[in-house]
Amino acid sequence: DSGVTQTPKHLITATGQRVTLRCSPRSGDLSVYWYQQSLDQGLQFLIQYYNGEERAKGNILERFSAQQFPDLHSELNLSSLELGDSALYFCASSVDVGDSPLHFGNGTRLTVT
């Protein structure tokens, strides 16, 4: 058990809709990362937060947004969903932003129909 909790495990929704994915980091970890894994693109970094502040941005679409709350949990909001957004979304956490081990959640499988 990594200590990282992601909810929900599965999400099925229609095109054009908006969903929110939630991540609770491992106790003591201040940094949260979001990744997308699709069949054609593999794993891609989306965005990173550290202690409530956005730290780094990757290939995140403008339709997607995220935030990290004072209790350090994070939410990834996906809006105007398209079929191509269907993917596994992973959250990971680490104690800081430097060279420290990553702890992954079990992912949320999003299916857009």
Place this chain on the structure above:
Amino acid sequence: KNEVEQSPQNLTAQEGEFITINCSYSVGISALHWLQQHPGGGIVSLFMLSSGKKKHGRLIATINIQEKHSSLHITASHPRDSAVYICAVPGNFGNEKLTFGTGTRLTIIP
């Protein structure tokens, strides 16, 4: 952006065989991650290493910073080792903006 290449893409071996998976990257890094993704989809972090060698049970990871190359070895492979193994390197340092390899799908036959 760091280019990450893994080889082989697929590997099938008999139980007990010694396994080697390779990862090469194009830009110097501070540390490299090896991850294991189970058939169910979950990801487990195996190693983070910045130099030399690390060992955990039957798993050994090595890195050569000068040659920009890392290897993951599995000794006495077992069917439960069947998974996708992924290496990842940071954009700047630590865990920032990780770029992932395409993964090596390992199947161990009893």
